[in-house]
Amino acid sequence: MRLQYPTDIKIILLPCTGKLDVLHILHAFEKGADGVYAVGCMEGDCHYNSGNLRARKRVEQARHILDVIGMGGERVQMYNLSSSEGPRFAQIAVEMDERIRNLGPNPIKRAKHRAA
Amino acid sequence: MIVADKKPIEEIIEEIKEHEKILILGCNECVTVCEAGGKKEVGVLASALRMYFLNQGRNVTIDEVTLERQCDHEYLEEIRDRMDQYDAVVSIACGVGVQFMAEKYHDTPVYPGVNTCFLGVTEKRGLWTERCQACGQCILASTGGICPVSRCAKRLLNGPCGGSVRGSCEINKDIDCAWQLIIDRLKALDRLDDYEKICALKDWSFDRAGGPRKVVREDVQE
Numbered sequence: 001m002r003l004q005y006p007t008d009i010k011i012i013l014l015p016c017t018g019k020l021d022v023l024h025i026l027h028a029f030e031k032g033a034d035g036v037y038a039v040g041c042m043e044g045d046c047h048y049n050s051g052n053l054r055a056r057k058r059v060e061q062a063r064h065i066l067d068v069i070g071m072g073g074e075r076v077q078m079y080n081l082s083s084s085e086g087p088r089f090a091q092i093a094v095e096m097d098e099r100i101r102n103l104g105p106n107p108i109k110r111a112k113h114r115a116a
Numbered sequence: 117m118i119v120a121d122k123k124p125i126e127e128i129i130e131e132i133k134e135h136e137k138i139l140i141l142g143c144n145e146c147v148t149v150c151e152a153g154g155k156k157e158v159g160v161l162a163s164a165l166r167m168y169f170l171n172q173g174r175n176v177t178i179d180e181v182t183l184e185r186q187c188d189h190e191y192l193e194e195i196r197d198r199m200d201q202y203d204a205v206v207s208i209a210c211g212v213g214v215q216f217m218a219e220k221y222h223d224t225p226v227y228p229g230v231n232t233c234f235l236g237v238t239e240k241r242g243l244w245t246e247r248c249q250a251c252g253q254c255i256l257a258s259t260g261g262i263c264p265v266s267r268c269a270k271r272l273l274n275g276p277c278g279g280s281v282r283g284s285c286e287i288n289k290d291i292d293c294a295w296q297l298i299i300d301r302l303k304a305l306d307r308l309d310d311y312e313k314i315c316a317l318k319d320w321s322f323d324r325a326g327g328p329r330k331v332v333r334e335d336v337q338e
Binding site for chain 1: 124125126129156159160163164165166167168170171172173175
C-alpha cells in the first residue's frame, strides 16, 4: 500500500497488548516520550480472549496517573483495529501525531533540560 | 490476608511534598496479592512521583525497594545501611508495616501509601471481601464456618435480625445476610440442630474493646 505516516513514531512490538503494563507507559514518559498509544486487536477478537481489554484498562490507569501529576492524560490513548486496516493504522498515527504536537513536548523533558 | 487499597496519588504527594530524598517501600506479602503495595505498585508510584516532582521543577530523589515483609525485624533490617540516604519513607505495606517501620527507624518520617481495609479473601481478581475481624475468640465451629462477627452488620450471634430480606442484609441488598449463609451451610452439613444452640454472651475483651492486644507464646520464645 506504501502508506505514509509520521516518522517520529517508534513502534514497539508486543506479543499481545495484554502484555502492556502501566509501568511500560510511565517509564516511556520518564524517558522522554511525548505520547504513547497502544494499538490492539478489535474488542472481542483477541487471540488470548481479553488481552486488549486488559490493555485498555491499563491505558486508562496511566491516563489517570498522568492527569493527576499534571502531565496530561490525553498523551495516552488506546486504539483497536484489525491487522488488515493499514489505512486506519496510518490515519491513527497522523491523528496521534497531531494531538501530541498540539500538546507540546513532554514537560519532563523540558524540566530535565532546565536542570542540566 | 490483610487487604489494603491504594491511596490517591494526590494524597501521597501532599504527605511528602516537603521532602527531597524519599524511599518508596513495598511489601511482598498481603498487599502484593491485593495489588496495592507490591513491587509493581512501588514502581508505578515511584515513577509517577518522579515525574510529578520533575514537572514541578524539583530534583527529588525517589528510590524503590520492596521487602519480603515489613512486619518482621529481619526484613526491615535489610535497609538499615541505606536509611541515612533518605529523609522520608512512603511505606505501601499495611498499617502494621508502616508502624513497625516507624518504630524501627525512629528518626525518619514514615508515611502510609495505602489504606488498610480488613482481613479478607480474594473472591476474584479485583474483588476482595472481609472474612475476619480478629475478635480473639473464634466461634466458627458453631456457625458452619461462616463468621457472624465479620459478616453480619450487627454482629448478631443468635440468628438474623428482622432486616434479612431474601438472603440479603437490610443495609445493602448486595451484602449477603450472614445468618442466611450460616443456616444454609448448617442445612448442607445436616447440622441444623446447631442453630438451636444459644451462643452465650461473647467476651469482647479479647476484641478491640480490651485495648491493644498481644499474643505471648513462651513455648516458642528464645
